[in-house]
Amino acid sequence: VSAAYDYHHAADLDDALHLLAKYEGDAFAMAGGTSLVLMMDNGLIRPGHIVGLRGITALRGIEQGTNGRLTLRALATHRDAERSPLVRSHCPALAEAFARVATVRIRNQATVGGNLAHADPAQDPPPMLLALDGEVDIVSLSGRRTVPLDGSFFRGMFETVVADGELLTAIHVPPLPDGARATYVKFLPRTVDDYATVAVAAVLARDDDGRCTHVRIALGAAGPVAFRAHAAERALAGRPVDERAIADAADLAAEASDPIADLRGSVAYKRQMVRVWTARALRSLIPRAAVA
Amino acid sequence: VTVNGSPRSLEIASERLLIDVLREDLGLTGTKRGCSIGVCGACSVTVDGELISACLYPAVFADGAAVGTVEGLAEPDGRLSPVQNAFIENGGFQCGICTPGQLVAATALLSEQPRPTEAEIRSYMTGNLCRCTGYQRILRSIESAAAASGNA
Numbered sequence: 001v002s003a004a005y006d007y008h009h010a011a012d013l014d015d016a017l018h019l020l021a022k023y024e025g026d027a028f029a030m031a032g033g034t035s036l037v038l039m040m041d042n043g044l045i046r047p048g049h050i051v052g053l054r055g056i057t058a059l060r061g062i063e064q065g066t067n068g069r070l071t072l073r074a075l076a077t078h079r080d081a082e083r084s085p086l087v088r089s090h091c092p093a094l095a096e097a098f099a100r101v102a103t104v105r106i107r108n109q110a111t112v113g114g115n116l117a118h119a120d121p122a123q124d125p126p127p128m129l130l131a132l133d134g135e136v137d138i139v140s141l142s143g144r145r146t147v148p149l150d151g152s153f154f155r156g157m158f159e160t161v162v163a164d165g166e167l168l169t170a171i172h173v174p175p176l177p178d179g180a181r182a183t184y185v186k187f188l189p190r191t192v193d194d195y196a197t198v199a200v201a202a203v204l205a206r207d208d209d210g211r212c213t214h215v216r217i218a219l220g221a222a223g224p225v226a227f228r229a230h231a232a233e234r235a236l237a238g239r240p241v242d243e244r245a246i247a248d249a250a251d252l253a254a255e256a257s258d259p260i261a262d263l264r265g266s267v268a269y270k271r272q273m274v275r276v277w278t279a280r281a282l283r284s285l286i287p288r289a290a291v292a
Numbered sequence: 293v294t295v296n297g298s299p300r301s302l303e304i305a306s307e308r309l310l311i312d313v314l315r316e317d318l319g320l321t322g323t324k325r326g327c328s329i330g331v332c333g334a335c336s337v338t339v340d341g342e343l344i345s346a347c348l349y350p351a352v353f354a355d356g357a358a359v360g361t362v363e364g365l366a367e368p369d370g371r372l373s374p375v376q377n378a379f380i381e382n383g384g385f386q387c388g389i390c391t392p393g394q395l396v397a398a399t400a401l402l403s404e405q406p407r408p409t410e411a412e413i414r415s416y417m418t419g420n421l422c423r424c425t426g427y428q429r430i431l432r433s434i435e436s437a438a439a440a441s442g443n444a
Binding site: 002003004005006007009030033034037038040041050052054079102103104105106108109192193 | 305306307309328329330331333336342343344345348349350352353355397416418419
């Protein structure tokens with residue numbers, strides 16, 4: 001059972017930022033609440049104040065700009081994202097990554113912004129958003145900054161660059177390069193609502209000769225944070241995407257991973273699964289006949 | 293807050309969860325506490341029509357909203373809903389502890405998608421566990437409820 005806290009219903013974004021500033025150091029922002037409730041129930045955090053964001057209507061919704069950029073506002077739920085025609089037409093694999101999270105009940109309550117801010121390394125959307133070159137808007141009373149997910153956003157397990165007094169307000173996803181295809185694969189040997197044993201998000205485009213012109217490989221549940229496997233990407237860039245190149249990339253992805261041993265497997269097993277599922281993800285992005 | 297169609301007014305501590313307010317303050321013990329971490333589905337209820345886990349839902353979120361629990365499925369005169377009847381006719385429960393959640397979830401599914409495919413039922417109902425493992429009959433019950441309301 002959670003320790004007592006004061007709940008402050010923020011009327012708008014400005015109100016929320018003032019409340020966070022007022023109670024700085026003793027406040028958490030709550031969107032859907034699925035993660036915070038569990039963390040408070042377990043005594044992992046004991047804030048004196050919760051700033052409730054759900055009344056901030058300006059932070060809801062999903063839209064696509066004239067430049068083709070997709071924007072998911074922080075309070076869009078996972079269910080909103082998985083069912084949004086805009087998300088599906090932008091990138092079906094992104095809709096799929098949101099749909100793979102837990103169960104309908106969680107996806108009705110949990111928000112896309114909260115998912116990133118929670119920074120659970122085994123969550124589904126982060127690797128897909130990393131592979132799609134996603135970036136986030138972070139707002140405070142002193143201004144707004146836009147931070148790419150790759151490299152700088154996730155700082156550690158349950159830790160991001162979002163500082164006290166700041167709020168993550170939106171996720172932006174640029175249009176995919178011409179001809180690029182994307183996939184999200186989640187290795188689930190136990191139950192379909194489980195966390196991934198390992199997960200791989202990949203985006204790949206090839207020229208007419210079958211050479212890789214664009215590649216992104218991002219891993220989930222393979223380290224303290226979701227991350228891009230840059231060395232694996234470099235192994236493919238400019239090369240014909242054949243079995244040898246795929247095997248090289250898969251080896252490098254496994255080498256880059258730093259999973260924890262838990263009930264889903266040992267470190268060595270999970271590394272091997274990163275190798276297997278990276279190769280499968282990449283193969284799924286090219287027509288069968290084109291794999292030499 | 294409106295609970296099963298009746299307006300209710302109550303003052304609660306901000307850290308309390310919807311499941312406890314329903315069970316302890318409102319006496320609606322049909323909503324069961326199972327895993328307490330949003331996995332098992334025994335505490336499935338709807339808020340403004342959306343299925344959620346009452347064990348993960350701060351009660352303050354329901355301020356001004358319409359909450360639906362298993363107690364609200366039947367008609368006020370006691371006539372059971374099509375989903376409830378289908379579960380009885382098809383043996384959709386064994387020990388019964390998961391049944392309130394199964395009924396609420398199945399009802400939410402059919403209001404979103406009145407004629408779901410078997411795959412859609414399986415996908416939507418993934419989060420409602422039955423430790424008796426009576427899943428085939430739960431599936432058949434929902435299919436039968438969908439068919440029944442389709443004929444009506």
